[in-house]
Amino acid sequence: xxxxxxxxxxxxxxxxxxxxxxxxxxxxxxxxxxxxxxxxxxxxxxxxxxxxxxxxxxxxxxxxxxxxxxxxxxxxxxxxxxxxxxxxxxxxxxxxxxxxxxxxxxxxxxxxxxxxxxxxxxxxxxxxxxxxxxxxxxxxxxxxxxxxxxxxxxxxxxxxxxxxxxxxxxxxxxxxxxxxxxxxxxxx
Numbered sequence: 180x181x182x183x184x185x186x187x188x189x190x191x192x193x194x195x196x197x198x199x200x201x202x203x204x205x206x207x208x209x210x211x212x213x214x215x216x217x218x219x220x221x222x223x224x225x226x227x228x229x230x231x232x233x234x235x236x237x238x239x240x241x242x243x244x245x246x247x248x249x250x251x252x253x254x255x256x257x258x259x260x261x262x263x264x265x266x267x268x269x270x271x272x273x274x275x276x277x278x279x280x281x282x283x284x285x286x287x288x289x290x291x292x293x294x295x296x297x298x299x300x301x302x303x304x305x306x307x308x309x310x311x312x313x314x315x316x317x318x319x320x321x322x323x324x325x326x327x328x329x330x331x332x333x334x335x336x337x338x339x340x341x342x343x344x345x346x347x348x349x350x351x352x353x354x355x356x357x358x359x360x361x362x363x364x365x366x367x
Contacts, residue, residue: 182220182245189215197276208282209256216262218255218330219247225326240323250316250324253308254331260302261338264295268341 189211196203203211213219223244229236244251263278277285283294309331313324 182223186215186217186220193276202277202285203282205279205282205286208277208279209259212259212263212279213252213255214247216255216258218258219251221330222247222251222254222327225330226323229322229326235322235326237319237323240320243320244323244327248312250309250312251327253305253312254327254334257302257305257309257331258334260298260305261334264298264302265338265341267291267295 192211193215195201223241226236226240226244247255259279263280267278267280280291280294280298283289283297284291287294287297289297309328313321313328316324
């Protein structure tokens with residue numbers, strides 16, 4: 180429950196920034212928007228539907244996921260980076276808060292394409308953090324971490340090629356249809 184109260188506070192701060200037309204520093208924006216991405220709140224939720232037979236749904240795993248370890252933080256940053264690079268290309272409402280791309284542009288004095296490339300490079304760095312954390316973590320937590328990583332991998336499908344399949348779901352309609360309705364012969 181505490182995480183969802185915090186999420187509301189993050190949303191409120193973003194709404195205040197938007198209302199004030201405040202453009203935060205890149206670091207300030209990322210600190211807030213990674214947490215408001217919803218990913219840190221989803222990390223423990225993915226463990227709820229798991230039977231404890233594989234060791235993913237242990238009390239230790241829930242505590243780990245809820246504490247927002249580096250793997251979850253990197254996944255949240257990746258969610259933000261992928262969303263913001265995709266939405267930068269498609270445009271946004273005038274009432275939206277500045278994105279990581281726009282904050283990077285304002286702070287560094289660069290153009291849109293250069294900022295998108297820099298944020299995309301940060302997304303790659305987030306993947307390296309995720310991989311490093313999986314290699315270095317307590318082996319007992321790997322089943323839980325695998326679920327979080329799979330949730331993160333889903334983001335790559337939603338935002339594949341810079342499209343915004345989250346906001347404009349029609350972009351991934353055929354992909355989802357193929358996942359659930361394709362016959363085995365269609366995969367040959």
